[in-house]
Amino acid sequence: MIFRAVEDADLIQRAARGNVEAYNLLVSRWEKRVYNYLLRITGNREDALDLTQDVFLKAYQNLRKLAEPARFAPWLYRIAHNEAYSMFRKRRPEADVEELEPRGAETAVAVGGSSVFPLELSLTVAGALGRLSADQREAVVLKIYQGFKFEEMAEILECPVSTVKSRLYAALDLLKAELAPLETRGA
Amino acid sequence: MNCSPFDLRDFLLRELTPPQQRQVEEHVETCESCRQELDRLRLTQTALSCLADEEIPQRIAFVSDQVFEPSAWRRAWAVFWGSGGKLVFASAAMLSIALVVSPMIRPKPIAPAPAATVISDAEIRQRVEAGVTRAVTDVEAQYRSRTEQLVKDLEQRDASERRLLQASYEDSYERLRRRYERVQLAQYNAGEER
Numbered sequence: 001m002i003f004r005a006v007e008d009a010d011l012i013q014r015a016a017r018g019n020v021e022a023y024n025l026l027v028s029r030w031e032k033r034v035y036n037y038l039l040r041i042t043g044n045r046e047d048a049l050d051l052t053q054d055v056f057l058k059a060y061q062n063l064r065k066l067a068e069p070a071r072f073a074p075w076l077y078r079i080a081h082n083e084a085y086s087m088f089r090k091r092r093p094e095a096d097v098e099e100l101e102p103r104g105a106e107t108a109v110a111v112g113g114s115s116v117f118p119l120e121l122s123l124t125v126a127g128a129l130g131r132l133s134a135d136q137r138e139a140v141v142l143k144i145y146q147g148f149k150f151e152e153m154a155e156i157l158e159c160p161v162s163t164v165k166s167r168l169y170a171a172l173d174l175l176k177a178e179l180a181p182l183e184t185r186g187a
Numbered sequence: 188m189n190c191s192p193f194d195l196r197d198f199l200l201r202e203l204t205p206p207q208q209r210q211v212e213e214h215v216e217t218c219e220s221c222r223q224e225l226d227r228l229r230l231t232q233t234a235l236s237c238l239a240d241e242e243i244p245q246r247i248a249f250v251s252d253q254v255f256e257p258s259a260w261r262r263a264w265a266v267f268w269g270s271g272g273k274l275v276f277a278s279a280a281m282l283s284i285a286l287v288v289s290p291m292i293r294p295k296p297i298a299p300a301p302a303a304t305v306i307s308d309a310e311i312r313q314r315v316e317a318g319v320t321r322a323v324t325d326v327e328a329q330y331r332s333r334t335e336q337l338v339k340d341l342e343q344r345d346a347s348e349r350r351l352l353q354a355s356y357e358d359s360y361e362r363l364r365r366r367y368e369r370v371q372l373a374q375y376n377a378g379e380e381r
Contacts, residue, residue, distance in 0.1 A: 020251035034352050035243040049244055084305050129238075130228050142346055143200065144235050150202070172231065179234040180227035 009069035016063045027056050030073075033146065034080055039059050040141045041084055041134070051087060055080045056123035065086075074152040077142070081156055128178045188221070189221040190214075199228045281337050292329055
């Protein structure tokens with residue numbers, strides 16, 4: 001008997017032909033990551049779960065349009081980004097895109113942090129992330145928590161790589177100013 | 188400010204090439220301010236990592252229900268009808284009907300009447316021309332009428348097929364939506380009981 005790891009690309013091709021089981025397997029591989037991405041940019045578990053379901057439904061409906069299966073991850077996150085911002089706009093139709101901020105306190109997300117670290121640190125980090133602008137926070141989430149490359153982030157956010165880098169590095173400088181002295185003193 | 192040959196944030200995020208990474212490593216060995224800056228960046232990264240990913244509260248799965256999906260024949264018909272096949276089919280149907288109908292409606296040759304009187308050649312030519320013109324006009328009118336009827340029938344058939352498909356999709360969507368709401372409600376009630 002030969003065991004072979006089933007690649008995402010295989011599952012994508014099968015799902016695009018209407019194989020729902022293949023799509024469910026693909027969903028099970030990505031749902032936690034997409035949920036956590038949405039949770040960190042919306043700051044609300046209920047919204048994040050609803051949006052995750054919408055994202056995977058939309059992805060299934062548009063899977064045939066995905067030209068390169070290798071680009072599945074940025075393509076999926078692009079849908080997630082659009083769905084989240086579409087929700088923000090519906091709730092605050094009069095606001096500019098730049099002003100769109102997630103509803104709910106980021107501290108709620110921090111409570112679910114790892115038990116390896118003290119709760120105070122989780123709260124401090126969540127507070128620091130919450131003080132970033134929405135664009136900066138999303139850049140941190142995509143790079144630090146989701147591990148995307150700059151080119152992929154540019155594809156997800158539909159902006160130049162230079163903009164992505166500038167947002168991320170500005171965010172890192174702010175976080176460093178807030179978190180590194182705290183850690184130094186605590187050490 | 189630091190004097191590193193490359194951005195320390197690029198170094199931290201491993202965005203540099205291996206030789207560039209090595210250059211930065213060598214530099215921070217000897218530069219105190221860059222080493223402190225890098226330490227702060229690493230502390231920031233470590234602090235950020237304390238927010239671990241959460242488990243998704245509810246798994247997501249999709250269900251394929253054959254009952255609500257159009258039959259294979261209907262899917263094939265939709266594909267055919269939605270493509271250029273519609274025009275080809277309509278043209279072929281019209282041509283076939285025209286070929287069958289044409290011999291049936293062709294006017295029978297009129298038996299020559301006994302020549303009771305003497306008629307001039309010019310009058311004969313005129314009568315023949317008039318007869319031919321009338322026959323051609325009649326045949327053309329019949330063809331036009333039948334073609335119009337065929338096109339009308341085909342359009343009606345197309346519209347009714349589309350209506351059927353639309354109704355089928357709407358029905359499937361509505362059933363799925365109701366089922367999804369029932370499942371959501373059951374999960375919510377189960378959560379309330381807990």
